[in-house]
Amino acid sequence: MNYLTEMYVKASTRVGGLLKNERGSQTLEWIGIAAVIVILVGLVSTAFSGSGLGTTIASKFKSLLDKMIAE
Secondary structure (H helix, E strand, O other): OOHHHHHHHHHHHHHHHHHHOOOOHHHHHHHHHHHHHHHHHHHHHHHOOOOHHHHHHHHHHHHHHHHHHHO
8 A cells, every 4th residue: 555545544534533532522511501600690790789880781681671571
């Protein structure tokens, strides 16, 4: 077999194996979900803290809910 062909077969087999490897993907999904939850908790706590930004977020959220209820 030609040396380049042999190297190509080895490389494509290795790359294919790496692309099909799904180890750790569930862990990354859980980390993503945890990050979203942390962001949401931060937004809710900011909204109820009474600061200027919190008041703005709360009013935007309230107007969004009012629009959804009105329809």
